[in-house]
Amino acid sequence: MDITAVDLFCGAGGLTHGLIQAGINVKLGVDIDQNCKYPYETNNNAKFIGCSVEDITGKDLAKYFDTSSIRLLAGCAPCQTFSTYNQKANSTDKRWWLLMQFSRLVKESSPDIVTMENVPGLLSQDIFHTFVNNLKMAGYFVDYKVVNSAEYGLPQRRRRLVLLASQKGPIELLSPKALDVEIHTVRDAIAHLPSLKDGEMHPDDPLHQCSSLSLLNRKRMNASLPGGTWRDWDEELIADCHKKTSGKTYPGVYARMEWDKPAPTITTQYYGFGNGRFGHPEQNRAISLREGAIFQGFPRDYQFIRHGESINKRIIGRMIGNAVPVKLGEVIGKSILSHLKNNCA
Structure with a gap:
């Protein structure tokens, strides 16, 4: 079935790439971050418009929809304002209203x-229910649920809110059982990649590079066990902030992944050992930029920068950490195709 799609808040193309893998023709991506233009267009054969969705109209989108096909509008509005990690965001944040x-x-x-994907925290906000009610009043059948992406084959534990709405009839996300999903682990995802030392870059893949460690963090890394916490360390290695009562509730930083489990949620700062459970299970370093991209479902050859361009870990980490996982995008695409097969035959 011919489907043309536009991806709002497209980022580097995680959702778009997944939809394409499912067989959906994505024509356009829109995002305010100009750094996303190169990876989006290079890997997805789709046009990128670098601007805020506030500056886009329905007439603008109509230029990219094929009127003879099923039209899909997809997107993941910035989730930082609704994340449990952000204790300060509220409706005064401009992103809240996107x-x-x-x-x-x-x-x-x-x-x-x-279709829309976001953090589970959005469920508790009135703005989400306003969004749903607007869809229903416009004649859409709406379904939404929180899923763990690991159950759909992503090698990462990532709980996300997924919404699907259709004018054609009732629609829902396919279950892992219906898709015959195989669970994937850290070992499945990255065990085959070349070894690195901290601060090293592999010559054949500039994205397979990892951050340097200070002398103290090297000692901490050596003392860390897969699945363990900084509570396992000798007293002199523990950071002063974690010795305080308030700091004892954060055991998930300065920690290693486990080979035979999915990775933890990949954040925008996953390349830093102290920022979460982002230590390599075996090598004494944080995971590389490429490894983080693989945990997000991006193919190993997905290009994020032009050949020879200098790498900014903060920019690339943000693009990868903010992405909709490619596998989840593919599941969404397959669910849409299944729905249309049942309702448009």
């Missing part, structure tokens, strides 16, 4: 299918 811009574009373009 979900309503998504709602506006649904109203102006009237796509056949809508």
